Amino acid sequence: MNENLNIAKTYDPKEFEERIYKTWEEGKYFTPEVDKNKKPFTIVMPPPNITGRLHLGHALDNSLQDYLIRVKRMQGYSALWLPGEDHASIATEVKVENELLKEGLKKKEMGREAFLDKVWEWSDKYRDTIRTQLKKMGVSADFTREAFTMDENLNKAVKTVFVKLHEKGLVYRGNRIVNWCPKCMTAISDAEIEYEERDGHFWHINYPVIGTNEVLEIATTRPETMLGDTAVAVNPEDERYKHLIGKKLLLPLVNREIPIIADDYVDVEFGTGAVKITPAHDPNDYQVGKRHNLPELIIMNENGTINEHGGKYAGMDRYEARKAIVEDLKEGGFLVKIKDHNHNVGCHDRCQSIIEPMISKQWYVKMEELAKPAIEVVRNKEVKFVPERFDKIYFNWMENIQDWCISRQLWWGHRIPVWYCQDCGEMIVSIEDVTTCTKCGSHKLEQDNDVLDTWFSSALWPFSTLGWPDKTEDLEYFYPTDVLVTGYDIIFFWVARMIFSGLNSMEEIPFKTVLIHGIVRDSQGKKMAKSLGNGVDPLDIIDKYGADALRFMLITGNAAGNDIRFYEEKVEGARNFANKIWNASRFVMMYLDKELMEKYKDCKDYSIADKWILSRANTLVKEVTDNIEKYEIGLASQKVYDFMWNEFCDWYIELVKPALYGEDEKAKGVVLNVLFDVLVTGLKLLHPVMPYITEEIFTHLQEEEKTITVSKWPEYKEELRDELVEKHMNLIIEAIKAIRNVRAEMNVPPSRKAKVMIYALEGREAFENGRVYFEKLASASEVTFLSSKTEAPENAVTAVTKGAEMYIPLLDLIDVEKELERLSKEKEKLEKEIERVEKKLSNEGFVKKAPEAVIEEERAKGEKYKEMLNAVLERINSLN
The missing domain is CATH 3.90.740.10 (Valyl/Leucyl/Isoleucyl-tRNA synthetase, editing domain)
Incomplete structure (x- = not known):
């Protein structure tokens, strides 16, 4: 047994989650380099608004992105997940105005500059809050490249696009009907x-x-x-x-x-x-x-x-x-x-x-010309929606699109880069600030007071965040991005605008895939809202159960595009799963023996259980990798859960305990190597959804690699696949389950051993090789094999599965005297019930007055009691 086991005895995510994230940051594992020898893989994070704390929708969105980026990082890509925040013009302005009113300050009285100073203070505070929350959730985003829609380089991108669209005649000022807010004006x-x-x-x-x-x-x-x-x-x-x-x-x-x-x-x-x-x-x-x-x-x-x-x-x-x-x-x-x-x-x-x-004089973008190529790239699958059905929403909006009102009567945001000469009335559109009229030379110029719609700047997000309009190394290497992960509620507000903006400014699609998820609803299926009081703070859940449990609950078993109901019980179940993995890993670590493992690392003298778990783990690698490629993330996570909980923890570890506890050095060395390899594979496949626990176990389990985050993603090996062994081991497992069920039904304690006789319908060799497993897991005192059913003993309990029939002598399972005593009491009880029913039915008063349904119910009871009594009498006779 390993005396130097230094991993904590109990699973406590609070003990290591924060520590691990600091280690990841210090190791710069999330900061990819521009490496021409690697393929790039890029995700830009949908920027949350700087108006408050993140909610469960953000937790789901970011957990899915983190899953994908962690897989690609482990697969050897130069994987960039670029985070950032949106200035959210109107939402932020309203929030700050309300806060200032509490202090007796009014926006108009303060003036534009003083008000904007207050908004920048708000922005700094909430961007920091968002960053902290994201890190708590374990997101492996590259915060060295963090972007903000009001950053100077993004502001430059916004002005550049506006000016270029104006030059093409696609931006104009005119009177059209808009949605007008009379309060915010x-x-x-x-x-x-x-x-x-x-x-x-x-x-x-x-x-x-x-x-x-x-x-x-x-x-x-x-x-x-x-x-x-x-x-x-x-x-x-x-x-x-x-x-x-x-x-x-x-x-x-x-x-x-x-x-x-x-x-x-x-x-x-x-x-x-x-x-x-x-x-x-x-x-x-x-x-x-x-x-x-x-x-x-x-x-x-x-x-x-x-x-x-x-x-x-x-x-x-x-x-x-x-x-x-x-x-x-x-x-x-x-x-x-x-x-x-x-x-x-x-x-x-x-x-x-x-x-x-209301009709209002605003700035607009002409959409017809921009929409056509954006429709075409989705129609010809250059940009794919997952699930595919969501492209209908996209087409419906884009094919009926109206000109886009892009001006807002606010102070916070990207001020429209247009100046008006107060002397000659000339309008000047410019990326750079203008101080002299290009027509009359006057210096009496006023910039347009309005700012641009927040969606105008966020439409440029996939390329403005990488340095455009400058020709940066990041832009050349990481654009176009690979996948956009977002909710179905903003397909046209944001997704569509990014597609036509990317095509217009970069002459290239902004992303290849749009992975759509649903919204997180409460347990009753209602949308979460402050007004309903049914919102859930992700940080509260993380504090109670850990980030891994929250992420696991949000991702596992959920299909793309579908809404999710939040149940705290499911988070608790996810934490229980984490606890099981923790305990199983500790058990494995307790028995690891480096010298013994090194001695037998090349030994292939595998038991059927060893071959089975290696084949199952190998099959799992293929299936999970294929699921991820198809963006079936919920299904992939569910498969890893099923394998780790059922096959690895519940079965394989139990199956090999005799070898671990035994004196056969070689058998033990082989089993330890298999346990180690399969556990490492399972941890790596689990890592994208539960990054913290897998990192903590992985770094204690081995010393060759500093972190699981950049360890190699498991690869499928054809030579490890053994379908026959998988089939045979499944026969053994089903047989053991059947025997256990019979014993449980008869309340036989595990300590009471019993002979097991097996008539194999198929795979007899497998059952013979698995003899030791029946002894360990089915409480078999002895296992023998029958050539035909006729050899089965009389007075035996039978358990039947697809592959075999098992016979257990009844006397091996029970104490005859105690069982006869119990049956005698049961006999007396049933005889009394029969006597009571017959007495009731022979009572003329009862039969005349009682409803027919009640009389029939009593007759049925009597028949049932007689059947039960006959069964008890047969059992007593057989025991005698």
Whole structure:
């Protein structure tokens, strides 16, 4: 036994996780070099927002990336996992504004520079928090290359792209409809809208048809927007309204004439079949307005109050105006009815204000030209989605794409690189800061106050982080990246934009594969949210169970693209698995004998158990490696779990204990080498999902390699594959299980030995070679083999499997006197029950009054008791 065993007796991840991560950092194992003799493999980390702590979704996303990068590192690639954070313009600005308000400070009063100083303080604090959390999770990212979307080189990339797109005529400034937040007073993207079901109303309003006695009844959920109506639309095929097409209406309260137009957009079945058209305040109406050249009348200010076009309602908040308008419609006889209506309302996810669609002067990117090649590279599989079904979401969005609003009315972010001359009105677009007007020479220049949409900078992430627009060594070697790992909820917000940006700026795809995962839900299947109070902090779970257990729970058994339910019991189960591996490894280490292992390292005198576990481990290497290549990470982890828990720990270690405890030096030396090799293989295959425990065991198990992180990934060896041995060993294991089950059913203690007679249906040689395993694991006092079933003894217990029938003399399993005593008591008990039932059924009063179902139930009980009694009597007779 190894007296110098120095690994801790009990598994305690708190004791070594932090220590190990420091060792990894000091060893610079996660910092790959540009090495022309190695193949590169690159992943860029989806940058988390600097708005707070990471959640379980981040834990899942990063665990999957870490799995892939650790495998590739061990396979000999120059593997770069580039981490970083996103400045998250609007989310961060809202957070900082709210924090400052607690101190009595207001953004506008502070001024732009002072406010931005505060945001940079916030940024530094939360970037550090995120970095700490990532390291706690064991991510093997290269923090020497860490990027931030507001870094100077990334800022340069953003300005360069903007200017180049402008030069190509793909960036323009114009009036289009946007999602407007009246509280934050900025345009926002679709990604920043949350839809909530709210109780609302349909207001039915009569619009008089000029020159007739007719009215058109329309229904709206936003009566205040009628101030900006410039038409009412009906379906050209709607027989009710065909005669009115081309006529004019008098807009109630406003007394402005507006036309009745025909458009297929109108659903005949919905509402009244007549739709008010407000091009400046509804995205669908905006498209209708463009088709019919309708005026676009903006009736709201940026803060959500009614502007000068609202007449008497000017200055009112939109909802205050709504109340006043409804009252005036009622008073004027225009209001027909009010119907309750439950509908989805778009709210800004940061401040919860209801979004106001509104035409606004913004900067846009023309998307049609950029979208075409981006669609093509996915269609021809240059970029592959895993699972493949998600490319449908991509195509649906890209093929119906609208021009992209890229400006935001904020201070935090990449300021738009456009300057306006205050003297001659010249607009100058430039990467470098401009101090002199290129047209008139004036120095009175003002830079555009807006910043760019956060998605504009994150769209450049795969190449801006590697140094673009400069021609860096990293960019040349590590681009294009290999795989992007992300959730299905941002396929079009981010993935699509990275693809067309990579093609436009680099003339090359940004990544070859997009691995899509689902979201982590609570145990009831609900999405986790602060408002629901069902969120889980990954650090709390790590503190309780260790990072390995959390990672294992998130990855193992889960398929790409599917949502995951979080159960703490599963994390506990993962920790139990880690504990089992720990104890099994300690057991192996206790018996390791270097001299003996060296002496017999080339000896191939393997037992059937040795051949079996070597073949199984070898098969596992092939299957797991193949699964990983197909991004079946959850399946790969599950296979390693099944092998390590069941085949290695529960079976092989138990099967070879006789050799470890015995006096046969050679047998022991061979077994120790097999134990060592298989344990090392298992640890390496387990390492990508459970990096900490595998590192701690690996470094104590051997001294040749400093770390498992850059050790060689196991390779499949054809010569170790032995399907016949695997089949034969499985026959033995199934036979032992069957005998154990029989003994357990009869409550026979393991200490009571019994003869086992085996009639082999197949693989008799295997059973004969495994005789010792039956003695050790099936409590066999003696194992004999039968030539035919007729040789089986009478009065024996039988256990049957696919490969054999096992017979155990009953008297070997039980103490006859004690069993007869037990059976006698059972007989008396059953006789009493039968007597009770018969007495009940012979009672005329019971039979007349009791329901038929109750009587039948009693009869059935009586029959059952009689069957049981007969079985007991047969057993007593056989024992006598």
